[in-house]
Amino acid sequence: MADQPRVDDAGESPLAELELILESDPLIDEVGFIHPTQLASLSEEGVDAPPGPKNLRFWSRDRKLGISTEVVLPLYKEAKRAFFDAVRDYKTRRGSCGDGGGDGGIGSDVMKHSKALLLVSSDFGTAWNSRKLVASKKECFSMYMDELRLSELILSHSPKCEQAWSHRRWVIKRIAGQTSSLLEIVMKESELVEQIAERLKMNYRAWNHRCWLVSYMTREQVLDELKKSKTWASLHVADSSSFNYRRRLMTMILEDLCCKDGVASHDCSFEVYQLWKDELNWDEILINRYIGREALWLYRRFLSLCWIRHFTTHADSMSWNSNYIAEQTTEASVFLDKELDLVGSCLVVQDAHFDDFQAQALYSTTYILWLAKQMSKPLEIELRQKLTARNMNNLLREFCPNSSFLCGSSAEDTEVTRAAQGQK
Structure with missing residues (x-):
């Protein structure tokens, strides 16, 4: 003392x-x-x-x-x-x-x-x-x-x-x-941010500092931070800053994969693929557990966009084993089905007296409409077809009536179906 x-x-x-x-x-x-x-x-x-x-x-x-x-x-x-x-x-x-x-x-x-x-x-x-x-x-x-x-x-x-x-x-x-102790200092900085964030929620400046620290971390430290911050994010799902930090960590992992002399090894590529898949599943669990939390849907946009760009549309440019190549041929369709299952469950408002259910339906609607705009034309046509087959268009119009994506006539829907069948 x-x-x-x-x-x-x-x-x-x-x-x-x-x-x-x-x-x-x-x-x-x-x-x-x-x-x-x-x-x-x-x-x-x-x-x-x-x-x-x-x-x-x-x-x-x-x-x-x-x-x-x-x-x-x-x-x-x-x-x-x-x-x-x-x-x-x-x-x-x-x-x-x-x-x-x-x-x-x-x-x-x-x-x-x-x-x-x-x-x-x-x-x-x-x-x-x-x-x-x-x-x-x-x-x-x-x-x-x-x-x-x-x-x-x-x-x-x-x-x-x-x-x-x-x-x-x-x-x-x-x-x-x-x-030579810079890495130790960086990790202490990260711990300091978490301590301060625990005392004062929604501290954007602290989390922004933590995001900045990622550029000084090794790959092992990034993976460790991703693991350690998972529990904190699960308990603070309304704090979008913590998910922005995870976004920065995931981006760093992806950049490390894509920028190693322009060539990624199969083991490293599959590791990142599995990491992304686990993160999508984890985010879906949180969405179903905590109703109407916008931060979870915004984080899912980031995960989905990277998934489409790096693990579906450009998958043929990476070195995968034969089993994975066969799986990858239907990866985009499987991804769309899973996202539509998630959105469909969120569109069911179980109790209109609680705003959280209304918010969940709105966030899921804007998410699937946003996702359509990020896809290539063939995938967008496939998405339209799946929405029609699932009878989800009317539900989506209820929460987003002014969307141009949903404002087409039945004749246009038929034309989309024909185009999809023609591509097959």
């Missing part, structure tokens, strides 16, 4: 008091803003808390920092003033010495005051940029790790702070060629 710092020497300045606390315990990992009455009760519990009124402004114990809401405004004003003074001195020193700050004393003032400023104003872009400037002049790995710790501390109370997430990406880019 970190000892509570003695702040009597800091005087009455809230900035000096805060900076003394931060300097005494550089491993603080969480910060929060607390009402003065709550802060007083916390201070009474801490045996190491110093006496006097100053302990009503800050509280620090067990790597946690509490800041009184009453001191935020004066602290911000003082930190801002001290920060800009330090920046001016730093630029003057750089101009006169031409070495990025000489002995680093002025640069350390910029880092110290900007840290305090960012704790109370996390979106202060100038402070973030100044830290980038000083860190880039030092090119010190330990300083970059300090930047990761600081941004993580700020994210503990401002998890949607875009500046903090952007700063982390900047740091990772800087250290990418300096350390």
